[in-house]
Amino acid sequence: MKNLGILLSGRGSNFEAIAKNVAAGRIPNAKISVVISNRADAGGIATAQRLGITALVIPSKGKGRESHDREVAAALQQHKVDFVCLAGYMRLLSPWFVRQFPYKILNIHPSLLPAFPGLEAQEQAFAYGVKVTGCTVHFVDEELDHGPIIVQKTVPVLDTDDEHSLAARILEQEHIAYSEAINLVLHRKFKIEGRRLKLIS
């Protein structure tokens, strides 16, 4: 059994999709052992409580990055977390935190990286006029939206789209992509050559 720890700051729809897939047996041998938010008002915390999943709020306000990260890491270790899933976690992680969990931290980003890193990626893609965008699940390294890619899903940009309809269709794919990536890192054998993740079995 592998324990997942989810870090989030807001709505928590990616967390909820993962939780549903775990409950339905679509991510075998996995358990969400803790959900941690840096914001007390995160919708994801209420969802965790509703689902009976341990939920913690560790406020970040007024704290140095690394000292907050040390509190979060201690909570993750206390809950015996094997993999950390960032799901709308609006904090940059300190290099110290990243080093505690090498190739054990996953993030989801709503664009086809390396295009449109950072905030409001869907709006960035829409404004740029790309015809295809999507989402990326990747390992976290010390740079923003940067580590080796695990799964990507494409989404066409339609002439009838606005930023909101596009973001909604990307989100549907995010909910599929994240569980697929978790299954891959949990249950497949892979190696990482440079930036490339290659499946071995």
Ligand code: GRF
């Ligand atoms: C998603 O679009 C995710 O890609 C980005 O933040 C958003 C979080 O949404 N990192 P939710 O809180 O999972 O609903």
